[in-house]
Amino acid sequence: MLKEAASTTRDSTVNVKQLFDLTGRVAIVTGGSIGLGRQMAEGLAEMGADLVLCARKKERCHQAAEELQQLGVKAIALGCDVKNPDSIQEMVEATLSQFGRIDVLINNAGISWGAPVEEMRLEDWNKVIETNLTGTFLCAQAVGKVMIRQGRAENSAGKIINIASVAGLGGAPAELPAIGYHASKGGVISFTKDLACKWASHNIQVNAIAPGWFPTHMSNRVLEHHEELFLSHIPLRRFGNEHDLKGAAVFLASAASNYVTGHVLVVDGGQSAW
Ligand SMILES: NC(=O)c1ccc[n+]([C@@H]2O[C@H](COP(=O)([O-])OP(=O)(O)OC[C@H]3O[C@@H](n4cnc5c(N)ncnc54)[C@H](OP(=O)(O)O)[C@@H]3O)[C@@H](O)[C@H]2O)c1
Numbered sequence: 703m704l705k706e707a708a709s710t711t712r713d714s715t716v717n718v719k720q721l722f723d724l725t726g727r728v729a730i731v732t733g734g735s736i737g738l739g740r741q742m743a744e745g746l747a748e749m750g751a752d753l754v755l756c757a758r759k760k761e762r763c764h765q766a767a768e769e770l771q772q773l774g775v776k777a778i779a780l781g782c783d784v785k786n787p788d789s790i791q792e793m794v795e796a797t798l799s800q801f802g803r804i805d806v807l808i809n810n811a812g813i814s815w816g817a818p819v820e821e822m823r824l825e826d827w828n829k830v831i832e833t834n835l836t837g838t839f840l841c842a843q844a845v846g847k848v849m850i851r852q853g854r855a856e857n858s859a860g861k862i863i864n865i866a867s868v869a870g871l872g873g874a875p876a877e878l879p880a881i882g883y884h885a886s887k888g889g890v891i892s893f894t895k896d897l898a899c900k901w902a903s904h905n906i907q908v909n910a911i912a913p914g915w916f917p918t919h920m921s922n923r924v925l926e927h928h929e930e931l932f933l934s935h936i937p938l939r940r941f942g943n944e945h946d947l948k949g950a951a952v953f954l955a956s957a958a959s960n961y962v963t964g965h966v967l968v969v970d971g972g973q974s975a976w
Pocket residue numbers: 732733734735736737738739756757758759760762782783784785810811812813833865866867868912913914915916917918919920921
């Protein structure tokens with residue numbers, strides 16, 4: 703066994719550029735139409751992956767898919783609500799009929815709801831949990847079944863990347879009243895670790911990315927109100943930009959991370975390092 707491992711490390715037929723190459727891989731990005739999902743989809747496309755972008759508003763996915771096609775890859779747009787198991791199953795079947803396989807799933811679709819804990823309505827709490835946590839479970843379950851069935855050589859049957867948040871690592875001051883969001887992202891982190899253990903036997907790597915603050919449709923209003931306060935808590939003294947998540951997504955989607963599972967990769971400018 704040790705002899706085998708030693709000989710693997712000397713394998714000169716695989717170089718590091720090949721490990722990161724995604725040519726011919728098929729990746730689904732939920733919420734891939736805008737924001738961080740769009741950015742990670744672009745990163746994967748730049749490394750050669752074919753993309754399925756899905757969200758509730760299909761038109762925005764279409765526009766993003768057309769832009770990604772300019773990079774020379776195939777990209778399709780599908781309507782999908784991650785709260786709805788039937789809608790997810792349709793999305794998975796449409797992906798298989800178009801591409802015949804699924805190699806990468808990025809569970810990125812997410813929402814937030816702001817209200818003080820004492821006033822948070824159950825329906826708003828439920829909406830956030832159902833989208834961010836239950837949606838992650840439902841998509842992983844539907845796509846994971848395909849990955850288990852299809853199998854794959856080269857030490858990976860598939861990659862599942864769940865988008866958590868630094869909000870899932872701890873609490874926040876009262877000026878940031880989004881307890882359902884924090885709870886959902888903490889759940890995504892535990893879900894990631896448990897699923898990584900459960901599906902290791904299938905050779906599916908399951909990891910999470912925990913972004914810090916990135917200006918997007920979701921975060922813009924909060925960032926405008928608290929810009930100085932938030933920046934003072936980020937050692938690198940800036941918010942994430944339109945490229946800062948690409949490397950993490952490509953790493954976790956590629957063979958470069960075949961021995962990484964159950965990990966939470968924090969991309970936050972040092973915010974959680976204080
Ligand atoms: N921005 C940040 O600072 C930040 C920090 C940490 C983590 N995150 C996480 O990163 C992810 C993306 O956030 P973002 O900032 O890019 O937000 P965004 O710009 O608001 O994008 C959210 C995406 O999710 C989709 N979506 C929402 N509900 C959905 C549903 N039920 N079914 C399918 N798609 C749905 C949206 O499209 P439709 O509305 O068309 O469905 C959109 O494509 C989220 O999970 C978020 O929690 C963001």
